[in-house]
Amino acid sequence: MTDSITFTNPILEQRADPWVYRHTDGYYYFSASVPAFDRIEIRRAQTLEELRDAEPVTAWHKHETGPMSANIWAPEIHFIDGKWYIHYAAAHTSETNEGLFDHRMYVLENDSPNPLEGAWVEKGQIRTRWETFALDATTFEHKGIRYLVWAQKDPDIPGNSNLYISEMENPWTLRGEQVMISTPEYDWEIIGFKVNEGAAVLHRNGRIFIGYSASATDYNYCMGLLTADEDADLLDPASWMKSPKPVFQTCEANGQYGPGHNSFTVSPDGKTDILIYHARNYKDIEGDPLYDPNRHARAQVIRWNEDGTPDFGVPVPDGKAAAEAK
Known part of the structure; x- marks a missing residue:
């Protein structure tokens, strides 16, 4: 058993949209939406369990x-090319606009070795093809190329948001073609x-x-879940296969809703992949779910199928050690 499976859920209460990054310094760095939606907090700990009290x-x-x-x-x-970056979404307010669903994507930069110290500098908005609702930017590097994947509203496509991918010039600037790789099409989407x-x-x-x-x-x-071969052209929509059914969803038997x-x-030894997500422990919500603060951050060990695809299982119950969860 590795240190990765000593945690119990939730790992952090009232933190939606959780992001966990394990750095080479041995710390897990955590960021998420706070209930007031008014700031960006970060924290770090050497284990997932310790994030709760960090x-x-x-x-x-x-x-x-x-x-x-x-x-x-x-x-x-x-952490990109020796500096820390935070990608986030924020809305615009004015006398006539309250800012709901008017988001754009932005980036902060910090050159301190420890991102809990030093100054965070605004690098500005990530400019995309359209000036429309855009959020949830994530970035990764593959074969020496940095990519951005994000959600955005195409004014010509009915619906709220699709997923797009583009190469990046730097952590706050896109380069070249911007391609849609998924649009809501199945009943569950x-x-x-x-x-x-x-x-x-x-x-x-x-x-x-x-x-x-x-x-x-x-x-x-x-x-x-979308899947592409690592040697495929990631900017070709045909490279991406969408699973026809959800791969992780509500489990009423375990009291977990909307994961x-x-x-x-990954685990501290790097050998075990871990899924981080949010979910509630009750089904019925009063008012707009967006303003219900009890989407708690949770973690779960990923198991792998014989064909090399991930098996996320079902959301584990609160208070049950991850090592016990099947």
């Missing part, structure tokens, strides 16, 4: 008005809203996997 540091606070002044969503912390969002990338067994989330943020929220907005990390 002291959070506010890296950045929303602006008072204008761009980046409302609904700070889904910050992701990355269009409940409440037509949504594909919250992408995260895992490279294993000769393939690139993208876990993403679909449907409304209540108990219908679930995870889908999604995942990220991936």
